[in-house]
Amino acid sequence: MGYVTSLFARKMVAAAGDRIDADALLLLIGIDPAGPWDPKAMITAESYYAMLERMAEQIDVTDLPVRTGASMRLDEYGALGLAFKAATTLGASYARVERYARLWTSVVEYELRPSAGGTLFILHRAGARRLGLRLSNEATLASAVSIARQVSPVPVAPMTVLVRHAAPRRVTAHEAWFGCPVHFNAELDAILFSNETLARPNILGDEGISRYLVSHLDAELSRIPDAPEVVRRAKDAIAQALSEGTPKMAEIARSLGFSARSFHRRLSEHGMSYHALAEETRRDLAEGLLRDDRHTLAEIAFLTGFSEQSAFTRAFKRWMGTTPASYRKQRAGS
Template sequence: MGSVTSLFVRKMVAGAEPGIDGAAYLRSVGIDPDGQWDPKQMISDEAYYDLLERMGEEIDITDLPLRVGDSMRCDEYGALGLAWKAAPTLRGSYMRVERFARIWTSIVAYEIEPRDGGILWIEHRAGERRLGMRLSVEADMASAVSISCQVSPVPFQPDAVYFKHKAPATLQHHEAYFGCPVHFNCEHDALLISNEALDQPNKLGDEGITQFLMPHLEGELKGLRDEPSLGDRTKEAIAKALSEGPPKMEDIARGLGFSARSFHRRLADHGLSFQMLAEETRRELAEGLLRDQQYSLADIAFLTGFSEQSSFTRAFKRWVGHTPASYRKTAAGL
């Protein structure tokens, strides 16, 4: 499972207003609508795609990713945006995003592929080509054009745009925005950019800023760690909720930034079920607490989500074949 910056989520929601209840959409994925815009706050890709698809059930979203992409500004990308502006040429800007995009998202990788007279700027994104993903890809391509226009000293437009997914009902919005041929059902999601455009000196190119920023970005990239698996994150959330009783899948899903339907599907994709993870979590927590003599059996029953000690005893014997009391004695070497 991947993650995206909440900046993209907020931008999409803002672009869809007033046709939707934006505050409700943000809260549904764990974002405080009245809070500060924090690009480092991340949500899962599945939650993001679900949100976009739910918006599509309320309003016409054909041109939404284009409007959102057009609204993106270099400064909103923090140090990466500053590195984009400070690169000596637009080619350098694209090379920096190819290198450091992982700081902003774990679901996308970029590749620069040389072509006669230019490059193909390719976006790689794994997963089912669902509507939410299609909208996200289109917004990414539109934003690349927007921030290219912001740093180029001359009007910028790609030579062609390519999308892997099928075309929307009308192409007028896409062709008007990109100002070039837009192709669908292609091998890649990509922009074709000429060498002439790439070799233009950026308006704000600054070698001094570049020398300062590059070690900082390399440090951020090095500091990234692989995210815990969905199963591990689910078990952690279940463990935290157990003292309130057996947690409901819907509540855990919401806390992890999923809809219940998407959460169930993602678990199934990994060969997991919520019930299985809940049982494993309760058993593992009970075993750990039983090895600690400071907790009574009644305490452990409560902490593992049982309303009665007798229910805990029956469940534990089913899990490991011993009563909690005999397990504790064995663990203590008695």
Template sequence: MGYVTSLFARKMVAAVGDVIDGAALLRGAGIDPDGPWDPKAMIPDNTYYDMLERIAAQVDVTDLPVQVGASMRCDEYGALGLAWKAARDLRGSLSRVARYARLWTSVVRYELRPDPRGGLYVVHREGERRLGMRLSNETTLVAAAALARQVSPVPVTPLEVRVAHPAPGSVAAHEDWFGCPVLFGAEEDGILFSAQTLAQPNILGDEGISRYLLSDLESELSQIADEVPLISQTKNAIAQTLNEGAPKMADIARGLGLSARSFHRRLSEHGMSFQTLTEETRRELAEGLLRDERHSLAEVAFLTGFAEQSSFTRAFKRWVGMTPASYRKARRGR
């Protein structure tokens, strides 16, 4: 079971207003409607999705993710929100979320991935693409743009937004908010920012404040990072078996001294899946091998568990946004 901050649930109910019984919805999700808005108070992710689907059964939620995401404020995220503001530039802000998001959710992982046009801020969330999750993903993307605009001295407009589920009945509110193409039905959820936008200094960027905040965040993270050794061990085990093809979860679990069921449960509790770790390991290994000119593209494909180079090329392009050959050429030109 994964968890998300109750802040998101409160924001959703507040945005809908009096047309629903918001207090009853919050109580049904285990949240005291009269209690403090504490971002550290967590609720199960499926409870949150259930709540969103109950709202959708009563009102039109097409534009709800835009309303809620746009209402998010840095200060509502506690120390992490302050660290976002204190980063030197937007790239630094996004990188901090990628590292510390575990403090408010165990079901979403963020990644700032290099792209030929700048950087792709990717939202990874495992599980069934049920309506509640789709609404949550859209809200997360809108919120990222909202927070970026709050710290930048100039307007922030992404190059494009990618959403990995079909479009709702209307996308006008989404496109108006982002000010760029919003591509539904994409392979992943993410926002593409230009290199210039990522390098734009933040209004309140301060190295001294950042050091103080990051120290606190590292301390908080260490208290919940008890599964980091397992994640690291899993990725190492996957990397060692990739030249024999795609690894099987049961085999990796056995090698770590766990049953497949226990292994799956421990990964799920921390918002991870075996498939996600396998993809991450393959991508990281491929990038490292491609930086070494001694390996041919065919060898890199074999060493990362692909039977055919064409399959490797398609997967790598999905991960990084360019072919292995283009990636190697771009690295050579640096």
């Protein structure tokens, strides 16, 4: 069963204002209205979606996700919010979200993917496109822009926002908030940023503080229960095949004894996509190999499935906010 942080539920209820019985809704999903706003306190995704759908029976929720996303503050995210602030660039900030999102949800994964004209910040969430999930996705995309604007020295506006589900009854609030076209019925839930925007230095970026916070987040991540067996086996199979390039999902599925459709379904049950799993495997393998001085950067690029060292360097900087050479030097000095 998937989970999300109770913070999201509290923010949705707060954004609705006095048009609903906030205390009753929170109690319904097991949240003490008078309790602390603790992002580590989790609720099931199912109960969260059901709460949103009950709200939709009482009020017009068309603009609610935008208002909720706009209200999100980095200080409410705990150590991850601080790490987002301390990253040296906005791209590095989003790389923190991509890596550490498991600290607040098990049903969503994030991915930074190069695209024509910029980089996509993609939201992966498996499951039927029920109303609660759709509202949650819209709020997540809105909050991703909200937190970016809190660290940037200049106003942040995406190039385009993509949403997989059909448009709500009106989209004026969405386009006003994002400051760009919002395309519904798209193939992805994603935000397209220019590379210039992602390369811009953050207001409070600090490499020293950033390294400390990342080590803290790594420790928190290590305390999350191990991944399901199918995920562990898939990561092992991907790692073994990477020296010949990134393997296709069908190849990994076959090696594990699954059909491609069955394998995709098994990953989706654990809130994962194959692309995100392959990227995670590449990143983890690269980090491990960089700790071993016997491997050159060219060898590590080859072992992690890159045809050129320059491509590996770009990917690693996207993942970690620093180059492989700098990362190795920092680890050696720690």
